[in-house]
């Protein structure tokens with residue numbers, strides 16, 4: 001990638017997706033149609049309204065979009081910055097807002113979830129159904145000893161029970177910690193330990209690529225290690241595969257939940273009561289437990305879902321393809337859509353099972369009107385060819401969203417033309433696990449969109465691009481993306497580690513949130529995201545830490561040292577490439593068999609973290625490039641991984657190392 005001349009001067013300059021160099025010359029513009037603008041939820045006035053009184057704007061949204069059992073009188077308390085409190089003297093319940101109030105207001109018959117299993121099995125849950133299911137689950141979870149404030153780990157496939165469990169936890173005020181089903185027993189174990197979860201909710205397995213894929217064994221393995229806090233495991237029967245059973249600890253969902261009463265009174269909590277913890281990769285090996293609270297989070301989740309996607313709850317059929325294991329699944333599958341009373345689709349499986357048109361078949365079948373997905377999925381579909389989506393009727397689609405990584409203009413144009421019939425506006429939404437909800441995005445019906453740019457902070461959000469000294473860069477300049485004012489859905493901290501919260505986000509620039517992304521302002525002042533500026537990679541829109549994968553690699557007895565970089569990849573945005581130094585004795589014995597080393601270490605990483613973290617490539621090298629202070633210069637390794645001429649190596653402790661590495665790699669294995 002050619003970096004803009006004004007890019008940050010950090011040793012690890014922004015990484016990006018394919019085609020990002022084109023961004024700087026991208027001149028196509030797509031104004032909203034008059035027809036769309038006339039019916040849009042959001043209007044341009046919202047920016048001025050929010051600018052005039054930012055907290056007041058959010059207080060209005062909180063009153064308008066949520067039902068409070070005790071109305072708040074305080075809006076924002078920032079006196080203990082960077083620890084924010086929003087609407088702190090108000091009380092409410094998240095599940096009541098997402099479910100019960102719709103039933104009470106006569107919308108019980110509206111479909112909340114159209115569930116599509118990978119194998120073609122379906123279930124439809126109305127809001128009234130959801131109220132019964134969530135109440136039953138809340139009663140069952142309470143009976144298992146979970147009380148308000150206790151943590152519950154959720155390790156489930158994307159089936160209705162996953163949504164029901166999250167809401168049941170919210171209903172009793174027990175923060176949930178969802179762990180993506182693709183993570184390993186090891187990763188699950190560290191998350192259970194860190195949150196001191198009292199209950200784990202899992203399934204025998206889920207369906208993945210046409211086959212049952214087990215989950216319960218990973219829970220058993222995680223709990224066998226060390227999990228003093230866990231008292232019970234609640235198990236959903238999904239695939240019917242055999243499971244090991246620990247009597248007294250393990251409980252079947254169909255025994256406990258189905259027998260429980262469908263009457264349950266939601267527990268009122270303070271606005272600042274923790275709603276959930278979600279672990280995400282940081283720049284060190286240990287994942288961060290990002291935690292979010294109730295009132296502010298729900299306000300921004302609902303506001304953004306309504307305005308960025310132009311949701312009309314009575315008529316739209318909304319589909320976000322994210323798994324509940326990620327923040328997108330929390331905010332835009334569970335809380336945003338349900339608080340807004342939307343009808344949505346959830347799909348358990350992969351886009352190519354049993355055929356590559358599966359997603360488009362689902363759009364056609366349910367008449368999906370709003371689709372929210374990731375650039376990596378769009379690029380994969382591009383690769384498969386447009387004749388596949390063109391076999392389906394996609395004419396119902398009226399808004400398209402993108403999230404998780406920079407979208408290259410070529411993929412954006414394809415998405416618009418092939419999926420959106422050249423008419424549906426695209427919203428490229430920038431946000432993070434930490435921000436809780438969308439922060440930077442066009443508003444459909446208001447913003448003239450530009451392929452590849454997230455463009456403007458939403459009303460009520462203050463973002464900027466700054467240089468190393470925290471000065472706002474002029475239009476045309478590049479630097480670091482920062483958020484300059486607190487926002488309602490902001491993380492309230494890192495679970496159990498307030499210092500790490502300060503250090504990670506608030507120490508780089510005074511009183512300003514450092515997002516970790518590089519960005520550029522164009523001539524109009526619109527923001528273009530350029531990728532991470534730290535040791536975090538973005539593979540298929542999933543965050544992975546270089547350090548975490550390095551730790552996994554060196555935990556294998558063959559590996560003496562490891563360095564991991566994210567190399568540009570045409571489909572996944574970035575791909576994991578690892579450089580390893582083998583231990584002397586192993587190196588001797590296996591030097592001839594690079595394939596065995598590759599396979600063994602890839603499997604090891606999958607076991608330690610999960611298959612998503614598997615390196616695409618593992619290169620065995622004799623040395624790693626290090627500065628005099630011992631820091632690995634990943635920039636140089638990235639040059640090798642991306643087949644570029646190696647850049648400036650003068651700050652290396654030993655400048656001949658790069659030649660040594662290059663010679664070693666040139667040798668046949």
Ligand code: PRX
Pocket residue numbers: 280327328402403404405406407428429430431432433434454515516517529530531532538541542543
């Ligand atoms: O680098 C940015 C990228 O994803 C990171 C956040 O990852 P995560 O917390 O896993 O949340 C992903 C879903 C919200 C960001 O720091 N990112 C997310 N959305 C975009 C993006 N990069 C460019 N454009 C986006 N629209």
